[in-house]
Amino acid sequence: MKELILKDSEYEIKRGKIVRTKMMTEQEKLFEIVLPGGDNLDHDPGQFVEVSILGAGEAPISIASSPTKRDSFELVVRNVGRVTGALHKLETGDEVGIRGPFGKGFPVRILEGNDLLFVAAGLGLVPLRSLINFVIDNRRDFGKVTVLLGCKTPDNMLFGDELESWRKRLDVNLNCTVDKADPEWKGNVGLITSLIPGVTLKPKRTFAVVVGPPIMYKFVIQELLKKEIPDRQILVSLERHMKCGLGKCGHCQINGIYCCQEGPVLSYDRIKSIPEAL
Amino acid sequence: MKKTHIATLKKERFDDFISALARLQKVVAPVARGNGQFAFEPVVSGNEIALDYIPTILPPKKYFLPQHETLATFDTTKGQQMEPVVAYEKMVIFGVHTCDLAGIQSLNMIFSERPKDVNYLIRKSAITIIGYECNDYCDEYASCRLVHNHTPNGGYDLFFTNLGDKFIIHINTQAGDDIIESAGLFEPAQAADLKALEQLRSDKRKLFANEVPVVHENIPEVFAKSFNSKVWEDLGKKCLACGNCTNVCPTCYCFDVIDEPNLDLKTGKRYRRWDSCQSETFAQVAGGESFREERGARQRHRFYRKFKYPMNKFSRLFCTGCGRCSRTCMAKINLKETLTQLVKEQAMTDLKAGNQ
Numbered sequence: 001m002k003e004l005i006l007k008d009s010e011y012e013i014k015r016g017k018i019v020r021t022k023m024m025t026e027q028e029k030l031f032e033i034v035l036p037g038g039d040n041l042d043h044d045p046g047q048f049v050e051v052s053i054l055g056a057g058e059a060p061i062s063i064a065s066s067p068t069k070r071d072s073f074e075l076v077v078r079n080v081g082r083v084t085g086a087l088h089k090l091e092t093g094d095e096v097g098i099r100g101p102f103g104k105g106f107p108v109r110i111l112e113g114n115d116l117l118f119v120a121a122g123l124g125l126v127p128l129r130s131l132i133n134f135v136i137d138n139r140r141d142f143g144k145v146t147v148l149l150g151c152k153t154p155d156n157m158l159f160g161d162e163l164e165s166w167r168k169r170l171d172v173n174l175n176c177t178v179d180k181a182d183p184e185w186k187g188n189v190g191l192i193t194s195l196i197p198g199v200t201l202k203p204k205r206t207f208a209v210v211v212g213p214p215i216m217y218k219f220v221i222q223e224l225l226k227k228e229i230p231d232r233q234i235l236v237s238l239e240r241h242m243k244c245g246l247g248k249c250g251h252c253q254i255n256g257i258y259c260c261q262e263g264p265v266l267s268y269d270r271i272k273s274i275p276e277a278l
Numbered sequence: 279m280k281k282t283h284i285a286t287l288k289k290e291r292f293d294d295f296i297s298a299l300a301r302l303q304k305v306v307a308p309v310a311r312g313n314g315q316f317a318f319e320p321v322v323s324g325n326e327i328a329l330d331y332i333p334t335i336l337p338p339k340k341y342f343l344p345q346h347e348t349l350a351t352f353d354t355t356k357g358q359q360m361e362p363v364v365a366y367e368k369m370v371i372f373g374v375h376t377c378d379l380a381g382i383q384s385l386n387m388i389f390s391e392r393p394k395d396v397n398y399l400i401r402k403s404a405i406t407i408i409g410y411e412c413n414d415y416c417d418e419y420a421s422c423r424l425v426h427n428h429t430p431n432g433g434y435d436l437f438f439t440n441l442g443d444k445f446i447i448h449i450n451t452q453a454g455d456d457i458i459e460s461a462g463l464f465e466p467a468q469a470a471d472l473k474a475l476e477q478l479r480s481d482k483r484k485l486f487a488n489e490v491p492v493v494h495e496n497i498p499e500v501f502a503k504s505f506n507s508k509v510w511e512d513l514g515k516k517c518l519a520c521g522n523c524t525n526v527c528p529t530c531y532c533f534d535v536i537d538e539p540n541l542d543l544k545t546g547k548r549y550r551r552w553d554s555c556q557s558e559t560f561a562q563v564a565g566g567e568s569f570r571e572e573r574g575a576r577q578r579h580r581f582y583r584k585f586k587y588p589m590n591k592f593s594r595l596f597c598t599g600c601g602r603c604s605r606t607c608m609a610k611i612n613l614k615e616t617l618t619q620l621v622k623e624q625a626m627t628d629l630k631a632g633n634q
Contacts, residue, residue: 009362011349054352055539080564097358246393250532256587
């Protein structure tokens with residue numbers, strides 16, 4: 001048996017340096033990461049990276065920052081498993097392994113010139129934030145921008161300060177809801193679906209971009225269809241376990257689609273005939 | 279003068295051929311393991327080889343995609359640093375049936391599609407394949423005629439057919455010809471040998487009859503209409519979710535990637551190992567949601583990955599007809615029966631639609 005060191009393995013990792021961390025909620029931690037030599041990650045909003053801690057393993061994590069932020073990128077990690085648990089123990093100055101970016105992100109060229117309705121629930125805000133900030137940084141290229149956000153309680157709301165800055169902008173309409181309010185909460189109470197009927201939009205020139213937990217999609221899409229947004233203008237980002245990111249290992253497969261290659265962003269037009277998608 | 283592509287080898291010289299070959303490099307071939315079972319194992323002489331064998335417990339995919347494979351070694355004393363590696367071995371696989379040749383061809387497509395899997399491709403390039411023809415059915419589980427794999431469709435360097443007192447060999451590649459040349463045991467084929475081969479193939483056409491009442495070309499169409507069939511629910515009730523069917527399948531290639539730290543907790547390896555879409559956690563995401571929670575849905579996924587999805591992507595069925603999944607299933611889930619049920623159900627549905 002011969003052993004060869006590979007120069008062109010797809011499993012090779014880049015050494016990412018953590019330059020900032022912030023606990024966002026009890027469960028979610030933000031990491032700002034710089035690649036060796038300050039290299040640009042060169043991602044599209046909606047793509048993901050495989051983050052590894054050697055010895056613990058790898059996990060697919062959505063990129064939370066816009067590609068317009070060039071010197072570093074941000075990840076928000078929920079502490080739910082072996083790898084994410086190990087990640088939560090890391091602080092500024094520590095290293096993580098990075099592979100990617102992987103997958104097809106949001107089709108920003110196609111979105112240009114159109115009105116955008118963003119719908120995010122829970123952690124769905126993380127990949128969507130990448131796109132929202134991209135749109136804000138290129139604001140004149142897009143039409144009307146509406147952001148609908150939902151989460152369980154006000155404590156779970158991610159990017160609180162940033163949401164405030166979006167709220168103050170005259171070129172962004174922001175509306176938040178929580179399942180369960182606390183005494184200080186001044187916004188809506190109820191499911192994310194309850195915010196959609198109140199939105200005024202021109203369906204033909206509106207793209208809806210939906211990201212949230214698997215259970216949410218069917219209900220949100222129903223509301224969007226009531227608004228007569230065409231199927232191909234409803235975009236979702238599907239959550240699957242992309243283990244290898246290379247269209248091989250099979251874990252992320254939705255019927256015949258490798259989510260890590262053709263997704264995670266897919267149009268409703270595409271997935272409505274794919275029974276395992278939603 | 280252009281060299282001929284056909285040679286013959288007298289039976290009494292077969293042992294010498296394998297011995298000579300094994301002196302130069304590793305040779306693996308089907309070997310009897312008792313209880314009517316066979317396995318590809320290293321051999322040093324022809325006498326060890328079971329020429330008359332039914333599909334081995336594991337297909338030769340184990341040499342292309344090992345059950346465990348180190349992808350990288352790491353040392354974290356200086357940070358997140360790893361060294362991607364591949365382990366490979368020059369070898370000849372002798373005695374690969376036509377179904378398993380088709381299996382290797384399928385895997386080749388998967389792993390050479392971009393992004394390429396260099397580990398697989400490096401191993402593949404170190405392997406020489408000698409195919410071996412089935413003159414008769416191995417057993418009642420095979421459905422090689424259905425998928426047109428009862429006769430060779432390429433994918434080998436040399437291909438042996440047993441003509442009784444001798445083998446007739448198709449030399450398909452230069453690597454194959456080099457083996458023939460260096461052995462010095464082979465003879466040119468005579469007209470009678472070619473005629474005997476022709477006769478054998480013609481006999482096979484009569485012997486091998488379609489095992490399922492559907493023609494090859496119509497299989498994807500059957501699956502296109504069968505997603506909500508009750509057949510899957512029934513399979514779900516029988517299935518034990520053990521994953522035997524995917525382990526023994528020559529075209530199942532799903533894997534898991536796992537880190538294994540050494541005792542010093544600083545060094546270790548990242549490896550992949552075979553995984554199965556039949557296990558409950560396979561399609562689970564963080565937070566516990568599973569997208570194929572029911573066993574029936576997971577069995578359906580397995581069948582669709584053989585008969586429908588690869589057709590759309592590679593214009594090829596990924597079932598090789600080897601029968602291993604049915605042979606090994608503890609719950610007696612039978613591929614031929616399942617396909618027959620789907621076809622019959624389809625015919626009933628079409629009939630009802632026609633009557634309306």
